[in-house]
Amino acid sequence: MASRIAGRLAELKIELPTPPAPVASYVPAVIAGNLLYIAGQVSAATGKVITGKVGADMSVEQAQMAARTCALNILAQAQAALSDLDRIRRCVKLTGFVNAAADFVDHPKVINGASDLMVDVFGDAGKHARAAVGSSSLPLGAAVEVDAIFEISA
Amino acid sequence: MASRIAGRLAELKIELPTPPAPVASYVPAVIAGNLLYIAGQVSAATGKVITGKVGADMSVEQAQMAARTCALNILAQAQAALSDLDRIRRCVKLTGFVNAAADFVDHPKVINGASDLMVDVFGDAGKHARAAVGSSSLPLGAAVEVDAIFEISA
Amino acid sequence: MASRIAGRLAELKIELPTPPAPVASYVPAVIAGNLLYIAGQVSAATGKVITGKVGADMSVEQAQMAARTCALNILAQAQAALSDLDRIRRCVKLTGFVNAAADFVDHPKVINGASDLMVDVFGDAGKHARAAVGSSSLPLGAAVEVDAIFEISA
Numbered sequence: 001m002a003s004r005i006a007g008r009l010a011e012l013k014i015e016l017p018t019p020p021a022p023v024a025s026y027v028p029a030v031i032a033g034n035l036l037y038i039a040g041q042v043s044a045a046t047g048k049v050i051t052g053k054v055g056a057d058m059s060v061e062q063a064q065m066a067a068r069t070c071a072l073n074i075l076a077q078a079q080a081a082l083s084d085l086d087r088i089r090r091c092v093k094l095t096g097f098v099n100a101a102a103d104f105v106d107h108p109k110v111i112n113g114a115s116d117l118m119v120d121v122f123g124d125a126g127k128h129a130r131a132a133v134g135s136s137s138l139p140l141g142a143a144v145e146v147d148a149i150f151e152i153s154a
Numbered sequence: 155m156a157s158r159i160a161g162r163l164a165e166l167k168i169e170l171p172t173p174p175a176p177v178a179s180y181v182p183a184v185i186a187g188n189l190l191y192i193a194g195q196v197s198a199a200t201g202k203v204i205t206g207k208v209g210a211d212m213s214v215e216q217a218q219m220a221a222r223t224c225a226l227n228i229l230a231q232a233q234a235a236l237s238d239l240d241r242i243r244r245c246v247k248l249t250g251f252v253n254a255a256a257d258f259v260d261h262p263k264v265i266n267g268a269s270d271l272m273v274d275v276f277g278d279a280g281k282h283a284r285a286a287v288g289s290s291s292l293p294l295g296a297a298v299e300v301d302a303i304f305e306i307s308a
Numbered sequence: 309m310a311s312r313i314a315g316r317l318a319e320l321k322i323e324l325p326t327p328p329a330p331v332a333s334y335v336p337a338v339i340a341g342n343l344l345y346i347a348g349q350v351s352a353a354t355g356k357v358i359t360g361k362v363g364a365d366m367s368v369e370q371a372q373m374a375a376r377t378c379a380l381n382i383l384a385q386a387q388a389a390l391s392d393l394d395r396i397r398r399c400v401k402l403t404g405f406v407n408a409a410a411d412f413v414d415h416p417k418v419i420n421g422a423s424d425l426m427v428d429v430f431g432d433a434g435k436h437a438r439a440a441v442g443s444s445s446l447p448l449g450a451a452v453e454v455d456a457i458f459e460i461s462a
Contacts, residue, residue, distance in 0.1 A: 033187070034186070034187055035186065035187075055291075090184065090186060092184050092186045092191055093184065093191045094180070095301075098291075100290065100291045101290075101291065102207075102290050102291055103291065103295075104291045105291070105292075105293060105294050105295045106293075107291070107292070107293045108176075108177045108178035108293050108294075109178065111178065112178045112179045115178060115179040115180050116179050119179060127180065127181045127184075128180055128181065128184055129180065129181060129182065129183060129184045129191040129192060129193040129301070130176075130178070130180040130193045130194065131193065131194030131249070131251075131299065131301040132178070132194065132293055133194070133251045133289045133291075133292055133293075133299060134253075134289045134290050134291030134292055135289065135290065136256075136289075136290035149186075149191075151186040151187070
């Protein structure tokens with residue numbers, strides 16, 4: 001446990017989940033130069049998808065927790081790809097899709113559930129650019145899906 | 155005002171807005187290598203969000219103007235991040251989300267409001283790859299959201 | 309026909325379509341450093357847009373074929389941009405938007421129609437990170453839209 005970020009995760013009492021297997025013909029992570037692309041991770045914890053239509057049958061607070069599980073899955077995938085999260089220099093970009101009712105307006109609050117985790121874990125290096133938008137439907141009925149780009153050291 | 159792009163903006167009589175503060179836990183711009191990622195900017199002018207459901211209570215023409223405000227906010231964020239827009243080598247990619255009715259089909263025309271501004275300001279270097287899609291809902295009820303990637307000089 | 313990928317396409321009996329012209333103010337492909345960004349390609353074959361609302365008036369199987377046409381258009385654009393697809397080192401990321409009913413859950417299966425083609429053509433180098441999400445509407449009523457990032461050799 002000499003890793004700085006592993007230590008930070010322990011401090012935050014965060015245990016990363018087993019990285020979910022892709023539900024389709026792709027891979028969870030690709031490195032291109034100094035960028036690590038993580039495939040869209042749906043809201044799921046301990047193998048169970050967190051479903052819901054935010055603003056209809058799910059509250060903003062519940063959806064924030066769902067977004068947090070997306071971010072945990074992103075970190076789990078990054079760890080599997082890099083072996084050591086200390087190789088991450090910066091969280092560059094998150095794109096968050098919220099399975100939301102047509103009149104929903106609080107997407108930013110929902111995706112904060114993912115963004116805040118990045119800052120908790122990486123500090124200033126966790127501060128990222130972001131897009132948060134509504135989707136009329138998401139894979140497996142998930143409440144939230146988030147993908148990510150990290151800058152890594154060579 | 156020795157800056158080439160600042161001069162071009164003046165020529166076009168474009169005054170960049172104050173870059174909007176993120177409504178959530180993220181930053182408006184991140185540089186990774188030669189790429190500048192700008193967070194999703196919603197349609198808003200002088201602090202007021204331009205709301206609407208395109209194809210229902212908003213016309214394509216109104217939505218184009220809304221998309222243009224997204225692009226102005228993107229340029230304002232880029233300027234704040236880079237100090238000088240002359241550091242931009244190329245507009246690489248825009249992703250435009252249109253808060254649209256389910257039977258709407260003119261997303262490309264709407265996002266042209268953002269794309270055309272890039273070409274007006276940067277000329278050939280403003281020509282970018284793009285995705286334009288429909289969203290069933292957007293943050294704060296915004297009519298349009300656009301994020302951007304630029305290539306910059308070191 | 310010394311090109312390896314051109315040979316592979318012939319082997320698969322895949323003839324790339326004429327790359328569709330953008331329906332708006334942008335370009336189909338931009339190279340930034342070692343990354344090639346391909347603009348969102350809608351489902352269209354021989355100039356005709358494949359329209360539909362997946363899960364309502366279109367089946368998953370039909371939508372997979374629609375997604376495959378997006379991928380063919382992506383390859384056609386990449387070929388036009390690079391002259392030789394052998395310059396592609398890796399398919400890095402696909403983002404797939406499915407024009408879907410609000411209760412649709414099989415986006416991953418749909419976008420496999422695009423992902424599988426990348427793997428068929430490029431082998432391991434075709435394995436990419438991916439996001440698959442639902443859109444309430446897409447340009448021209450298209451059933452599917454996919455954009456792409458490739459890593460290329462200099």
